Amino acid sequence: MGVKLFACGDVFNSTGNPAWLCSDLLRLIRDADYALCNFEAPVIAEGMRGISKIGPHLWQPESSLDCLVSAGFTHVGLANNHVYDFGDSALNLTVSKLEERGIVCLGAGSTFEQAYQYKIIEQNDVSIGLLAACENQFGCYYEDGLNRSGYAWLFHPCLEDNIRELASKVDYVVLFAHAGIEDIPIPIKEWRDRYKRLCDIGVDIVIGHHPHVPQGYECISKKKIIFYSLGNFYFDTASAGDGLGEGFSVFFNFLKNTFEYTIVYHKKAGLIMSMVGSEDVSFNLNLLNSMLCNGYNELNCKLSLELYDAYYRDYYSMAIFGGRGVFSSLLNAIKAFLVKSEPRRCKGLMLLHNIRIDSHRFIVQRALSLRFET
Incomplete structure (x- = not known):
C-alpha cells in the first residue's frame, strides 16, 4: 500500500484562477495521499505594504488558497x-488562512521554532518526515532571537539537528528546498555539495525549486535522491511560450523499505497548466542529468564567470559607486527603483542583497577566485 506523495515546484496564482490545472493533473494530485507545493508569495490584506528590499514584491489573493x-x-x-x-x-495571515483550510505549512511562521518545525505523516505503517528551508534572502531566520516572523535557512544548524532527529524517528526524510541561480540548467556546486551533506546526515529526498527552470536529478544511493529544480509548477506571470511555463513534478510511492517515483511533465497553455509527455517540453531531463556528470565542473566555472561578467559586477558597482552606465534589463529596473527612493539606503539594500543571498555570494566568490587566484 505505502504512501503516495505528489510534489511540485513554485505556485504563483496572482489572479486566483480556479481553472489553473487540467483535469489530468487534478486527477493525479487527488489520487495522492498527500500533495506538496511551494506557495511562492503571501496572501495580503488591504493596507499591507511591502518591506524594504531589492526585487519585486509578489502577493496572491486569498482565493488562490x-x-x-x-x-x-x-x-x-x-x-x-x-x-x-x-x-x-x-x-502570519497566510499561515492562518492556510491552516483554516486544513493545509499544513512548512518552513515559515511567526517564531523561529515554528519556522524550523518538522511535520510527520504516517500511513500504512510508513512514516515520512517533512521539512522546508530556503537560502538566506529577505525574511530569513538566519539566527534565533530575531523579533519578527520568518522562514528557515538551509545552512542553519537547527535544520541539521532536526534532520538528525527526524532520521531516528521515521522511515524517510524529505526536504523541500528553495535555492539556486535562476534560469541556468545545472545547480551550482555549492548547492550540490550542501544537499549531499544534508543527505549524509539523514535526508533521503531533496526536492528543489526556485531556479524557475528544470535542472537534473541524481541518485546519491539506493535510497537517496536529489531533485535540484523541478522548475515552476504554476506561475501565471510566465507566458505559454517561454521556459517558465513548463517543468516537471514527481509522484512518489513510499513503501516501508523502498520508494518508487514517476516524473510528471507539464506545460502551460494559456492560463491552464496541462500534463504533457516528455516530447512536448523544451527541456530534456536525461540531458540535464548527464550534465551533472560529464564536464560538470568546467561548466559550473564557465557559468560562474559568465554570470559575474553579465550581472554581478554591475550589481556591486551600482551598490558601491552608483553604476557603470550599461546594465541589463533587470538592472535598469533596479535603477528606476533607486531614482524613486532614497539613494543611499537603496544602495545599501543592493549591497546587502548580493552579500546576504547565498547563491549570489557563491557565484561572485567562485568567479573572483577563478579570475584572480589562477
Missing part, C-alpha cells in the same frame, strides 16, 4: 524568497 484546496494540496512549503515580501502581518 481555495484553488490549492480544490486541487487536493495538503501541504505547502512557505520557505521562499517572496513569502516575507509584505512582512510579519502578511506571512
